[in-house]
Amino acid sequence: MPARASSTTKLLSGSSWHTPNMANHKKTHPAYRWPWPKVRARILERDLHQCQIQMAGCTQIATTVDHIVPVTQGGAWWDDANLRAACRHCNNQRIERKPTEAWKTAATHIVLVIGPPAAGKSTWVEMNARAGDLIVDYDRLAASMGGTPHTHGDQLHTVINAARNGILQTLRKGQAGCARAFIISANPDAENIFPHHQVQVIDPGQEQVKARAHAAGRPATFQRLIDDWYRARANAGTDEQQSRSW
Numbered sequence: 272m273p274a275r276a277s278s279t280t281k282l283l284s285g286s287s288w289h290t291p292n293m294a295n296h297k298k299t300h301p302a303y304r305w306p307w308p309k310v311r312a313r314i315l316e317r318d319l320h321q322c323q324i325q326m327a328g329c330t331q332i333a334t335t336v337d338h339i340v341p342v343t344q345g346g347a348w349w350d351d352a353n354l355r356a357a358c359r360h361c362n363n364q365r366i367e368r369k370p371t372e373a374w375k376t377a378a379t380h381i382v383l384v385i386g387p388p389a390a391g392k393s394t395w396v397e398m399n400a401r402a403g404d405l406i407v408d409y410d411r412l413a414a415s416m417g418g419t420p421h422t423h424g425d426q427l428h429t430v431i432n433a434a435r436n437g438i439l440q441t442l443r444k445g446q447a448g449c450a451r452a453f454i455i456s457a458n459p460d461a462e463n464i465f466p467h468h469q470v471q472v473i474d475p476g477q478e479q480v481k482a483r484a485h486a487a488g489r490p491a492t493f494q495r496l497i498d499d500w501y502r503a504r505a506n507a508g509t510d511e512q513q514s515r516s517w
């Protein structure tokens with residue numbers, strides 16, 4: 272039996288609401304590093320450098336790429352169908368538009384459970400969830416759909432992710448109807464992506480997590496994913512300014 276995951280709880284309430292800041296989000300999210308510059312160049316080329324949004328004040332000349340369905344609302348990072356060329360003016364208007372915020376005042380209390388892969392997030396949730404609580408766990412969804420647990424490169428990834436995003440959208444709209452929901456995420460930028468009233472960090476320490484992953488027989492790629500998580504957490508918020516123009 273591995274040592275219990277140590278954890279800290281950060282309660283967010285009233286004036287200390289952490290509202291995802293899209294400008295900051297764009298600057299720091301790992302997905303905006305390589306190969307984003309290539310994707311961006313391809314979409315600008317595809318759309319002939321013409322702004323596809325065309326709001327009032329549009330400059331017509333596209334120098335940025337916009338997610339049609341924002342990533343914060345479950346839109347796909349890389350899907351060409353979710354990307355379009357945009358001028359700086361229109362893209363900034365879009366960034367400033369608030370995502371769905373009904374969850375903030377809805378009856379469901381959302382606990383965001385974050386930590387590196389194999390940290391013990393699912394175990395923590397199993398110990399703390401009560402009957403009737405909603406648990407949004409990629410691995411559970413994968414198992415229920417015939418996928419193999421802990422292999423996120425699974426060929427069922429698209430449908431598993433679609434199901435997860437559908438549930439997250441329902442939560443975002445405040446329509447989940449349950450008293451409490453747990454969202455499990457190994458995304459190092461989870462707090463900026465998912466709606467939440469409370470953050471639970473499950474972080475037993477980098478070396479211990481790697482030892483756990485090894486002992487549990489997780490694929491070798493987990494060692495790298497774990498290192499990536501810690502590196503991304505350490506670097507969060509320290510990225511250079513230039514990515515603002517992406």
Ligand SMILES: [Zn+2]
Pocket residue numbers: 322323324325326328329330331357358359360361362
């Ligand atoms: Zn425009």
